[in-house]
Amino acid sequence: MNIAVTDGVALMPTAFAEGLDVWSRGDGRPGSDTYEGLATAAFVPADADFAGCLEIQKTEGTQKLRYMGQTPILPGVYLRVTARVKAMAGSLPEVRIAAYAADGGGAAVGGLTTQGAPVTLQSYGEVVEVSAIVGVGNRGGVDLVWGREPAYGHFGIDLTGPNGGVVRVDDIVVEDVTRFFLRDLVSVVDVRDYGAVGDGSTDDSAAFEAADAAANGRRVLVPEGTFRLANSVTLESRVIFAGTVTMPTAARLSLTRNFDLPTYIDAFGNEQLALKKALQSLLNNADHESLDLGGRRVSIDAPIDVHAAVENRDTFSQRRVLRNGQLRAENSGNWAPTAVTSTATYSTGNDRRLTNVANVANIEVGSLVEGAGVGREVYVSAKNVGTQEVTLSEPLYDAAGTQSYTFRRFRYLLDFSGFTQLEKFEIEDVELQCNEQASGVLLPPDGTVNVIRNCVFNRPGHRAITSHGQGCQGMLVDHNQFISAEGGELTQNRQSVAINTNANDVKLRNNRASQFRHFAVISGQHSVISGNHFFQGDSNSNGIRSAGIVICLTACNTTIANNYIDNCHIEWTNERDAEPDFTGGFGFAGLSVTGNVFLCSHVAQWFSFIVARPYGTDHRLNGVNISGNTFRCVGGTINRVERVDTSFAVLNHQAARNVVVSNNTYHNVEYGAENPLRVRHSQNSHAATWVIETENRLPFGGRAKDVQGLALTSRPRDANNVSKYVTPYVSTEEGPAADRVHAIWPEPMRGDVTLTVRMDS
Incomplete structure (x- = not known):
């Protein structure tokens, strides 16, 4: 030259x-x-x-x-x-x-x-x-x-x-x-040649931009030194960092030609800071849709507040992806949860609000709410210090009045709670090594179709994925692995939860989860849970097994299909009802459990795979499909696969509608439920009223409400053994449990009959 x-x-x-x-x-x-x-x-x-x-x-x-x-x-x-x-x-x-x-x-x-x-x-x-x-x-x-x-x-x-x-x-x-002075005349432009000083105090922003403008296809070289960039800088050329840069929090460095975390680590010399600055650029530049971690393991000693890192955006709705790497929580004092105990007042007339909250300023958004009458996985979605109010992610089922609450805030590797709304954000092929200290991801308070795919949540301290608002609307959680830190604990002592949701249209597909207290606590409608394998057993014989899936509202319209449900159960509750008594609507409706493999081992005989747990009076089943499943118990037997947990209330079986339990396979299950239920009865002594037992096989302990068909399978004979060509009529809901059918003849008869009995109408 x-x-x-x-x-x-x-x-x-x-x-x-x-x-x-x-x-x-x-x-x-x-x-x-x-x-x-x-x-x-x-x-x-x-x-x-x-x-x-x-x-x-x-x-x-x-x-x-x-x-x-x-x-x-x-x-x-x-x-x-x-x-x-x-x-x-x-x-x-x-x-x-x-x-x-x-x-x-x-x-x-x-x-x-x-x-x-x-x-x-x-x-x-x-x-x-x-x-x-x-x-x-x-x-x-x-x-x-x-x-x-x-x-x-x-x-x-x-x-x-x-x-x-x-x-x-x-x-x-x-x-x-x-x-x-040119190392490579053709390919390198040195920022020093354009005025960069690299003394850590001089603003070299203009020099970086001038070097980038002059590069014209060549690479920009940042040599050894510390280069202060006081303003946001966008480099359209590829960059080689031998030295490092420093920037104010609000200033952005956008590397459009090699936008990946390894380059940002080279630029800032600190993995955690580099991740924050790269995320900041990801949500502020249209030249790239994804941040590639480059397969790097990033050591993190404190939660990444993504909103604070991005700083200038409260909402974002364009698709962005964080992919291909590992985030590891390092030992520090920054992962311990904080707990605040305060008195507050709850009213069913304002069922997502706590009022007169003492010490409200110290309660953090995203905190788990604990107290009498509070359901599982209820979180603080917002607070107002001026009015002393806390907004809840879900209603409380039995907390009307004033009482003490505990607000427990977990610490997450990636915390998106500071955004007002974040949509279409994807985390893909990332391992979150929580190291038994950190939790995984705290979703934004609002947003649709966020995606977590092909990730590993390794030994979270408390939670893997938490929704404290509506940021889970339409969320896709696919092909992830959730590995608990509580595998050695007895089931009843476990506290960790893999995922909770509040909004509608969530898809949980093809995931694997081991030995959490719960795999999923689902509060929205229209969820699809398919192809997952979750198991929660322990070493205790005749031990307790916790719910793998908790469905927290009655009219759930949820499909649970083709899963491997291992040493845990599905629990269906209405614990999100602020006024739990049934006064109208559908009741426990819209649940389809089809094509799953259920397995338990060495459990107490009363264990069941599907448990309805009503709160309040007069609840009923209305639109339930349990079909094509395989239920198996090893190391013992269980009484039945479905039951009602009457700890708080019973179901109104007289009001049951549209319940289908059919084509299931039962192994080591004493009472295999069906509806409609085919019953064979042999009357060996002459009687005008044949008492026909359903043998405890009507689902959920239901009543024998209807007989769809009756067929004589042998000739009816009177006391003289003479065939009588007559047919009986039936009386339903007989016996102390209303689960018997009476076949009533015009005279004492003996013979054989097959009935099809329903517990619904």
Whole structure:
């Protein structure tokens, strides 16, 4: 590279032979005194060492010689100024390269080095060469580092030391030596060449942008040093970081050509800070839709508040992806949950609000709410300090009045709770190593179709994925693995939950979860839970098994299909009802459990795989489908696969509607339920009323409400063993549990009959 050749830039001063009126005795500015006609200076046309030269007698303390032409100072260009001098007579002075740095208006630019190192002339007639390199960048070998402010310079020499001596000066040479500073002429642009200082305090933002603008397809090099960027910087070129950058929290660094976490780590020199700055850019730049962690493990010693990192956005609705890496919670004091206990008042008339909350300022949004009458996985979704109110993610089932609550805030590797709304954010192929300390992901309070796919939640301290609001609307949770830290605990002692949801249309598909207290606590409608394997057993024989899936509302319209449900059960409750008594609506409706494999081992005989747990009076089943499942118990037997937990209330079986329990397979289950239920009855003694048992096989302990069909399977015989061609009529809901059917004949008969009995209508 030589700009005199490639760009026609004039660098060389004119020769002394062309006249001394362009050679200044001052700084070289227009109007300064020149050497033209000076009695103590003359042009010497012939010299043994120089073809033509200027002879000067030193008469001033600093005898200046400056070319009055404007030699341009260009970013990325380095100039070498060379002078050859020899002493002729008198005192021997010192000589140095010197210059005047001018801005675009010709004014001096202060604070710069404008002289090279001095050289003392040792003897007469000896040619001494002095030189200095000038340029924008602070690079090794550059003597005059001028930065971007100077536009041009007046170059020459200074003679210092004793006066009276006579020296001769050859024509001064200014040449482009940029080639000395380019590691790779074709591919690298160094930010120092465009004014970057790298001292950690000077704002190098403009220099970075200038280097990027000049790169034109080449890479931008950030050399060793600490470069402060006071403003947001976007680099459209590929970047190589040997040094690091510092930035204010609000300033963004966008690396559009190599937008990946390893490059940000190189840029900031700190993994955790790099992740924050990369996430900030991810949500502020349209040039990239995903942040690739590059397979890196990022050590994190405190929760990543994603909203605080992004800083300038409360909402975001464009698809963005965080992928391909590992986040590891390191041992620190920053993961311990905080707990605040306060009194508050709850009213069913305002069922998502706590009022008169003491100490409300210290309660954190995203806190788990605990107290009498509070259902599972209820969180603080918002608070108002001024009105002393807390907004709840879900209603409370039995907490009317004033009481004490505990608000427990877990700490998450990725915390999105600071956003008002975040949509279409995806986490893909990321392992969250929670290290038994941190929780995994706290979702935003609002947002649709956020996605967590192909991730591993490894040993979360408390929760893997938490929704404290509506940020789970339409969420997709697919092909993830949830590994509990409580595998060695008895089931009843476990506290961790893999995922909870509050909003509708959630999809949980093809996940694997081991030994949490609950795999999923579901509070929204229209959820699809399919293809998952979740298991929650322990080493205790005849032990307790917790719910793998908790459905927290009655009209759930939820499908649970093709899962492997291992040593846990499905629990269906209405614990989200602020007024739990049934007064209208559908009741326990819309649940479809089909094609699943259920397995339990070494459990108590009363264990069941599907448990309805009503709160309040008069609840009924209305639209339930349990079909095509395989239920198996090993290491013992269980009474039945479905039951009603009457800890709080019973179901109104007289109001049951549209219940289908069919085509299931039962292994080591004493009472395999069906509805409609086919019953075979053999009457071996003559009776006018045959009492037909349903043998405890009507689902959920239901009543024998209807007989759909009755078939005689042998000839009915009277007391004389004479066939009678008559048919009985039936009376339903007989017996203490209303689960018997009476077949009533006109006279005592004996024989065999098959009935189809329903517990619903």
